[in-house]
Amino acid sequence: xxxxxxxALQTVVNREVVSPRIAGTKVSDYYASNVFNDxxxxxxxxxxxxxxxKSAMQSGTKISREIADAVAAGMKSWAMSKxxxxxxxxxxxxxxxxxxxxxxxxxxxxxxxxxxxxxxALVQQEPDASSFPSGGIRATFEARGYTxxxxxxxxxxxxxxxxxxxxxPTIFIxxxxxxxxxxxxxxxxSHLLEEAALPVVHMFDKEATKVxxxxxxxxxxxxxxxxxxxxxxxLMFAGRTLLGAAPQKGQQFEDHYFGSIPxxxxxxxxxxxxxxxxxxIPVRTRHNEVAPAQFxxxxxxxxxxxxxxxxxxxxxxxxxxxxxxxxxxxxHEKPFAGINGSGKHNNWSMGTDTGKNLLSPGKTPKxxxxxxxxxxxxxxxxxxxxxxxxxxxxxxxxxxxxxANEAPPAIISVFTGxxxxxxxxxxxxxxxxxxxxELSNANLKLDIHNKIPDxxxxxxxxxxxxxxAFTGNKFEFxxxxxxxxxxxxxxxxxxxxxxxxxxxxxxxxxxxxxxETKDGAIMRVxxxxxxDSKNILFEGDGYSDAxxxxxxxxxxxxxxxxxxxxxxxxxxxxxxxxxxxGIYSQRELEAxxxxxxxxxxxxxxxxxxxxxxxxxxxxxxxxxxxxxxLIANIKGLKELGVxxxxxxxxxxIVSEIAVHVNAIKVAVDKMNAAREKAHxxxxxxxxxxxxxxxxxxxxxxxxxxxxxxETLVDDNLWTLPKYREMLFIR
Numbered sequence: 096x097x098x099x100x101x102x103a104l105q106t107v108v109n110r111e112v113v114s115p116r117i118a119g120t121k122v123s124d125y126y127a128s129n130v131f132n133d134x135x136x137x138x139x140x141x142x143x144x145x146x147x148x149k150s151a152m153q154s155g156t157k158i159s160r161e162i163a164d165a166v167a168a169g170m171k172s173w174a175m176s177k178x179x180x181x182x183x184x185x186x187x188x189x190x191x192x193x194x195x196x197x198x199x200x201x202x203x204x205x206x207x208x209x210x211x212x213x214x215x216a217l218v219q220q221e222p223d224a225s226s227f228p229s230g231g232i233r234a235t236f237e238a239r240g241y242t243x244x245x246x247x248x249x250x251x252x253x254x255x256x257x258x259x260x261x262x263x264p265t266i267f268i269x270x271x272x273x274x275x276x277x278x279x280x281x282x283x284x285s286h287l288l289e290e291a292a293l294p295v296v297h298m299f300d301k302e303a304t305k306v307x308x309x310x311x312x313x314x315x316x317x318x319x320x321x322x323x324x325x326x327x328x329x330l331m332f333a334g335r336t337l338l339g340a341a342p343q344k345g346q347q348f349e350d351h352y353f354g355s356i357p358x359x360x361x362x363x364x365x366x367x368x369x370x371x372x373x374x375x376i377p378v379r380t381r382h383n384e385v386a387p388a389q390f391x392x393x394x395x396x397x398x399x400x401x402x403x404x405x406x407x408x409x410x411x412x413x414x415x416x417x418x419x420x421x422x423x424x425x426x427h428e429k430p431f432a433g434i435n436g437s438g439k440h441n442n443w444s445m446g447t448d449t450g451k452n453l454l455s456p457g458k459t460p461k462x463x464x465x466x467x468x469x470x471x472x473x474x475x476x477x478x479x480x481x482x483x484x485x486x487x488x489x490x491x492x493x494x495x496x497x498x499a500n501e502a503p504p505a506i507i508s509v510f511t512g513x514x515x516x517x518x519x520x521x522x523x524x525x526x527x528x529x530x531x532x533e534l535s536n537a538n539l540k541l542d543i544h545n546k547i548p549d550x551x552x553x554x555x556x557x558x559x560x561x562x563x564a565f566t567g568n569k570f571e572f573x574x575x576x577x578x579x580x581x582x583x584x585x586x587x588x589x590x591x592x593x594x595x596x597x598x599x600x601x602x603x604x605x606x607x608x609x610x611e612t613k614d615g616a617i618m619r620v621x622x623x624x625x626x627d628s629k630n631i632l633f634e635g636d637g638y639s640d641a642x643x644x645x646x647x648x649x650x651x652x653x654x655x656x657x658x659x660x661x662x663x664x665x666x667x668x669x670x671x672x673x674x675x676x677g678i679y680s681q682r683e684l685e686a687x688x689x690x691x692x693x694x695x696x697x698x699x700x701x702x703x704x705x706x707x708x709x710x711x712x713x714x715x716x717x718x719x720x721x722x723x724x725l726i727a728n729i730k731g732l733k734e735l736g737v738x739x740x741x742x743x744x745x746x747x748i749v750s751e752i753a754v755h756v757n758a759i760k761v762a763v764d765k766m767n768a769a770r771e772k773a774h775x776x777x778x779x780x781x782x783x784x785x786x787x788x789x790x791x792x793x794x795x796x797x798x799x800x801x802x803x804x805e806t807l808v809d810d811n812l813w814t815l816p817k818y819r820e821m822l823f824i825r
Contacts, residue, residue: 097814103322104816107824110320112359113420115366118373127375129177129252131170139169151246153305155286158246163214170250171200171212174261177252182212182261184220184242185253187277189228189690191580193407194267196222197260217263218244228693230686232273239270245278248404251374255415264404273683277582278403283678284589285399288445291593294600295472296447298613299465303447308589310402311569313393314409315384315437315577317425318360320824323816324423328713329705333698334427334492334578337706337794338714340802341433342819345387352385357825360390363420367392370412376405386434387822396442396569399589403582406439410578426578429495431818432798436496437577443588444569445469455568468599468617471519473570474509475624476595477563478631480672481507482652482663483591484563484572487584489660489691491698493576498638498655503562503574505655506646508633510561516634519625526622560637586678594672599624657695658783664688692779699786703770706797707763713814714801715756721808722752752807755800762800766793 096104118125136145144165150156158166174182183195200210220242225233233240248264267276274280285308292306324330329337356364364381371378377395384391397405410426417424429436445453454473456466477484485507488497498504511519558564562574575584599620606616630649635642646653654660663669664684673679679687726749729742773785805813 096811099326100814100816103320103326104820104824106322107320107820110359110421112362113366115362116369117365118369122372125369126372129254129373130375131173131250132375135173136169139173141165141169144169148246158218160214160218163218165214167212167214167217170217170261170263171210174250174252174259175200175210177259179252179259179261180210181258182216182263184222184244184265185262186222186242186265186267187403187407187580187582188267188275189230189277189687191578191694193411194222194227195260195262196220220265222267227267227275228690229269229275230689230693232269232271232275232682232686240267240275241270242267245282245400247282247398248401249375251408254370254373273680273686277580277586278400280678280683281403281582281586281589282400284586284593287676287678288589288593288596291596291600292445292453292469295468295596296453296465298603298617299468300447300449300451303449303451305448306453307446307448308399308585309396309444309446309452309569310399310581310585311394311396311442312402312406312581313380313391313438313440313442314406315389315391315439316413317386317389317430317437318363318417318422319388319425319821321418321421321423323821323824326814326816327821328709329702330423330425330430332705333702334425335430335495336432336818336821337702338709338798338801338805338815339432339818340805342817342822344819344823346385346434349385351383351387351389354383356381356383356390359420359422359825363416363422364390364392366419367412367416370416371409374405374408374412376409378409384435384437386431386436388825389435389437396444399443399585403580403585406581428490428492428576428578431822433818434822436502438496438502438573439575439577439579439581441572441575441581441584441588442566442569443572443585445592452568454565454570464614464617467518467522467621470515470565471621471624471628472595472599473592474511474628474631475599476591477507477509478628479595480587480591480668481631482654482666483587483669483672484574484584485652485654486660486663486669487587488572488574488576488579489657490576490579491657491695492578493574494656496576497574503560504637504642504653505660506637506643506651506653507562507574507631508637508646508651509628509631510558510564510634511632512558512565513634515565516632522618523622523625526618558634558637561633562637587673590672590676590678594676656787658692658780658787661688661691661695661780661783664691689779692783695783696773696779696786699783699791700770700773702794703766703790706794707767709815710759710763710797710801714804715759717812717814718752718756718804718808721812722749722756724809725749725752748807752804755804755807758800759797762793762796766790766797769793 136148144162147158147162148166151158181197181199183197185193185195188194200212201208202211222240222242242265245264245266250261250263253260253262266274266279266282268274268279288308289306293303296303296306327336329335368378377397378392379395380393382391394405413424447453453469454466456463485505496502562572564571564573572584572588575581602620603616606619607613630651633642643653665688673684674681725745729745732742769789773782773790776782776785
């Protein structure tokens, strides 16, 4: 065995479990202790400042600079009481990662220094905007950009080693005002959804004054030892293995799912959960996932803006805590071929300030009709704008996972479950197309109400092959990738539902003005929506070839690769729901499409370079070394006068190695040439399609030869850690 691989394996075997840093026996003793939450604000802010911040959080009212100074002073005092001596605006640029620039509180004064934090520093900062992805909004020489405080997401203390920094969640915009992040559009979409949903809710519940989208994400991830990680250039630079033969045992026994958590992993989980809880991230669930070395954590539901921040923060924490345990977290959607990849299920719903989950039927007729109204409108929104949802989860990483018999297909469909399917069928059947007759349909409401119990969770099976499934009191968008920022799919989700609710309200009002009763108008519009949305409803196996054929007949898109899915952002419907509503300007939307295409180009370009280097410089030399040893063995046998038949196996292996070495050389040369040509396109959109169609196909061709060589070459010579080692040695 090569020394590097042998040493790495020996290091893993000798690892000791790192004790987690548990903050207390009860989570309630330290939960949100590092968050500038309501309790902290009451203690450190004046009454006027406290009320101003709460009003900004609840109603979006602006905070004056005078109040901002008071808030900054209180926030600084709180942070310093926690041991922090610096602060940063924490934001989410289009890199897909978080970003921060730290400044210290102190400022020189006379012969000494004082700690200062002004309202101006709280409200606005100026990070360099030229080096972040902008899609052409900012040129290299145009450096000015701004971060602006988001009072709706609480500030927090980030602990890094012995250092502590006050982090202030912000949006990120250019000097000319365009958004350069994922968060600003999310906030706009949430506001749009509230404005659209509240008038609909008021048809049934006049007491509600606020409607918010809620999100509960489920984060899947892999863990491997860092010693093995550092021996794999593909994992280090691409986040996934570009090479590697399947192990003799993978996930086929299904013995890892919900199995006993390995001790070392358990220590990591406890450590991670402690850090999460101190930051107010309500993580409650942990378990083994389907694939070996794969795990999951999940929190309680939160308002979508805070939930998105918490998921981005969680991914940062995972990396940091894993290093403490000599582990590395793999958030790539498909880090290992042949076993399940990782997703991030986005459980989306809507709630009112009166405590009502709008996707949970209640015990009264009024609430049940409200539930049906929201439910049907969500289904109709997905039916109308399915292509935009597909675009929202498009990435080079996620292309490996979607439709791979482990994740939902690229075809967007809605699973309602048999119970709700029957309810929708009854509405469609019993409400006349032309008129709603309250007398003849007097029992309709009662029938519907009896069909919908207070909790639907156990009244239908789950469908893990559905990308968008109703799961009792929420819709689960299962197609979101594990490394993705939740903000983009949630922005699209908020936007399409808002647009649909606006249409619904307008149609109902028109019928009422024409003389129809409100109930009659509502039921008639819902009936029409159910009829119009049938093409998107699917209860069966989303993995099957039959569904692909059926989906095509229904006119549903099945776009399997990112460069082509991104074209949906340039459609008329995209402009209608994203630009005309003010979530993006036309320039902002076009810029994002440019960024997403460019990210795809960079990803495939980087992976092709890594693959070429590993195949040429790590695999081929080892194969040739082994081949030369076999040739020497054959010659030795011949010199001893041993019959030629005795070396038949060696000759066959030599021949097979030679074939694959040659195939690798030819394919790498062709891939490199295709990569060079791919750059010479008229646009990023064309270039990304070139990379997808002309460069990426060589990946599998090269990998097939390399993985075959791995099964032929002497294990003692192979330099790269193997799947069996990365997945099963803990």
